[in-house]
Amino acid sequence: MKNVGNANYVQIDYEIQTHENEGTTILPSPEAYRRFKWTKEYFNEKPKEGYFIWARKSSDRPLITRISISSKNVSQNPANLVVIEKDVKARIYSICNAVKKDLCGNHVGSSKIILKENSRLVMNHFHRWGKEDRVNSGLEIFLGNGSEISDVYKCLEVPMRLNMENNIYLEEGSSANLVMTILAKHGEVKMHDSTFLNGRGSRGISRIRMIGDEKSRIVAHSRMIANDAGTGHVDCMGLLLAEDSSINAIPELVNNNKDASLTHEASVGKISEEVLNYLRSRGLTEDQAIDLVVAGFLGEEDPIVIEGQVIPLKSYM
Amino acid sequence: MLEVKDLEVIVGGRKILDGVNLRIDPGETCVLLGPNGSGKSTLLQAIVGNPTYQITGTIFFKGEDITQMPTNERIKRGLGISFQHPPAVRGVKLLDVMEEMHGDGEKIEEMAERMGLGDFLERDLNLGFSGGELKRSEMVQLLTLQPDLVLLDEPDSGVDVENLELIGEVINEILKRSSKPRFRNRSGLIITHMGSIMQYVKPDKGFVMLDGKIVCSGKPEELINQIKKNGYEGCMKCIN
Ligand SMILES: Nc1ncnc2c1ncn2[C@@H]1O[C@H](COP(=O)(O)OP(=O)(O)OP(=O)(O)O)[C@@H](O)[C@H]1O
Ligand SMILES: [Mg+2]
Numbered sequence: 001m002k003n004v005g006n007a008n009y010v011q012i013d014y015e016i017q018t019h020e021n022e023g024t025t026i027l028p029s030p031e032a033y034r035r036f037k038w039t040k041e042y043f044n045e046k047p048k049e050g051y052f053i054w055a056r057k058s059s060d061r062p063l064i065t066r067i068s069i070s071s072k073n074v075s076q077n078p079a080n081l082v083v084i085e086k087d088v089k090a091r092i093y094s095i096c097n098a099v100k101k102d103l104c105g106n107h108v109g110s111s112k113i114i115l116k117e118n119s120r121l122v123m124n125h126f127h128r129w130g131k132e133d134r135v136n137s138g139l140e141i142f143l144g145n146g147s148e149i150s151d152v153y154k155c156l157e158v159p160m161r162l163n164m165e166n167n168i169y170l171e172e173g174s175s176a177n178l179v180m181t182i183l184a185k186h187g188e189v190k191m192h193d194s195t196f197l198n199g200r201g202s203r204g205i206s207r208i209r210m211i212g213d214e215k216s217r218i219v220a221h222s223r224m225i226a227n228d229a230g231t232g233h234v235d236c237m238g239l240l241l242a243e244d245s246s247i248n249a250i251p252e253l254v255n256n257n258k259d260a261s262l263t264h265e266a267s268v269g270k271i272s273e274e275v276l277n278y279l280r281s282r283g284l285t286e287d288q289a290i291d292l293v294v295a296g297f298l299g300e301e302d303p304i305v306i307e308g309q310v311i312p313l314k315s316y317m
Numbered sequence: 318m319l320e321v322k323d324l325e326v327i328v329g330g331r332k333i334l335d336g337v338n339l340r341i342d343p344g345e346t347c348v349l350l351g352p353n354g355s356g357k358s359t360l361l362q363a364i365v366g367n368p369t370y371q372i373t374g375t376i377f378f379k380g381e382d383i384t385q386m387p388t389n390e391r392i393k394r395g396l397g398i399s400f401q402h403p404p405a406v407r408g409v410k411l412l413d414v415m416e417e418m419h420g421d422g423e424k425i426e427e428m429a430e431r432m433g434l435g436d437f438l439e440r441d442l443n444l445g446f447s448g449g450e451l452k453r454s455e456m457v458q459l460l461t462l463q464p465d466l467v468l469l470d471e472p473d474s475g476v477d478v479e480n481l482e483l484i485g486e487v488i489n490e491i492l493k494r495s496s497k498p499r500f501r502n503r504s505g506l507i508i509t510h511m512g513s514i515m516q517y518v519k520p521d522k523g524f525v526m527l528d529g530k531i532v533c534s535g536k537p538e539e540l541i542n543q544i545k546k547n548g549y550e551g552c553m554k555c556i557n
Contacts, residue, residue, distance in 0.1 A: 020437050126425075134367055198501075272404065273369060274404045275404050275406050277368065277369075277388070278400065278403060278404050278406070279406070279409075279414070280366075280387070280392075281386040281388055281392065281400075281420055282387050282392065282414055282417065282458060282462065283366050283389050283392035283393060283417070283418055283462065284389055284417055285387075285389045286387075286389075288389075288417065290407050292413060292414075292417065293406065293408065293409060295408075296406070296407065296408025296410075296413070297407070297408045297411040298408075299408070
């Protein structure tokens with residue numbers, strides 16, 4: 001197995017390779033579970049596969065993990081644990097995919113991210129699946145005092161069925177910025193995310209961008225729960241491109257503290273006729289206008305850069 | 318350049334234009350005057366082909382019947398428009414749209430700088446732009462497009478003195494107004510209420526629209542002075 005693009009954890013079907021970066025321990029989760037007793041507190045059960053990342057020093061070099069399905073009927077069950085030590089800054093690109101469209105894979109992933117006091121993590125997830133795959137993913141993020149996370153999830157090719165559940169817990173002065181972008185075509189997507197503002201001065205933002213194309217259904221339930229004096233914002237935007245697509249956006253605000261402030265914004269609909277007309281008046285065809293609006297809605301790709309070199313995402317997929 | 322014959326436009330079940338006839342020759346620039354709600358913007362939108370309109374009558378552009386043609390085809394043939402109220406396009410940058418119009422990178426930046434929009438290229442198109450910024454953004458897009466017939470919907474509304482001059486200069490440039498009349502080949506139709514753009518762009522002809530019809534044409538300065546003096550009521554008396 002060759003190590004494409006200097007990935008730090010590569011799992012293809014069941015085969016695994018790891019490469020450490022300076023100041024960061026990277027191991028298959030079962031090995032970490034054996035070697036570091038303290039990890040037992042975080043793993044819900046003895047892990048079978050998945051990555052363990054323990055960042056002890058800040059580094060400009062991003063960490064890259066790749067979990068791929070490349071054969072028929074593979075069933076993966078990674079349990080991932082990321083621990084960012086106090087004051088450490090890190091960046092992780094996490095890629096999960098099926099390399100072909102018809103592999104009937106099953107991917108059940110659970111991840112936990114622990115940010116110690118004043119640490120910072122920028123996490124980018126890129127997922128790409130085949131039409132016959134089933135994917136379940138659970139993510140929990142624990143933010144210690146003053147820590148920060150930017151968690152960006154993007155999946156532009158969904159599996160037959162995708163279930164996601166994210167829970168984020170914020171302590172005093174910490175902040176979480178979540179952006180999830182989904183383009184669903186021939187598939188069913190269910191997303192639940194809950195952000196718990198458990199500390200004074202904590203800030204949570206959850207933005208969901210979804211596009212429903214042919215034969216798709218998306219349900220997105222995004223909750224912001226204030227248990228202490230924090231601020232939170234939920235923003236769900238859906239774009240319907242096809243007659244046989246549907247989007248169910250449910251932003252929910254739960255405020256248990258009179259000093260907290262929570263807001264939300266939501267809209268689901270097709271591209272406005274006025275906007276299309278405007279773009280057409282600049283010489284664009286209907287299709288070009290739609291493509292431009294959709295591309296804008298999906299946001300820009302954040303390229304992977306290692307030591308100044310841009311590595312196309314494709315090379316990991 | 319443009320000939321509109323017996324144009325009727327129904328929007329949302331309501332007849333907005335009621336038999337408009339209009340002709341603009343190559344090299345000619347005209348102003349379109351008329352009270353609020355008289356149908357001026359609707360006429361411009363009909364000329365570029367707003368697909369939500371129900372249309373009867375014919376529109377000829379450069380001798381070709383374009384009445385049933387999709388908007389992008391009309392633009393390809395040399396039509397261009399600036400909107401009175403351009404919509405905000407979330408996620409799409411001014412730069413993206415200008416690139417789609419085949420402007421080359423360096424030129425785009427140069428034009429944006431010139432229109433005082435250097436920092437706007439990376440912003441979402443029209444999102445949160447001020448009134449004057451919207452007008453300049455429309456102009457910079459027309460500069461990229463370089464149309465042969467320019468339809469301008471109130472390019473002077475809400476624009477401060479300096480920017481009015483800048484916009485006037487750009488309109489003159491697109492219309493090649495500095496060339497001798499017989500060498501001019503571009504035409505314009507400009508909607509204005511107060512005629513402030515006429516300080517910089519000297520139109521050849523004026524039209525007055527009342528209630529979905531063009532009721533009068535004449536020398537632009539005279540028309541606007543009459544309207545300023547007697548209002549559109551004066552127009553009505555004059556035609557009846
Ligand atoms: N989509 C629509 N549905 C219903 N009525 C419309 C629609 N678009 C325009 N109208 C109506 O058509 C009439 C003419 O509108 P238009 O925008 O052409 O006027 P205008 O002459 O440009 O006015 P102004 O000087 O205020 O810009 C107005 O009464 C307007 O409310
Ligand atoms: Mg108008």
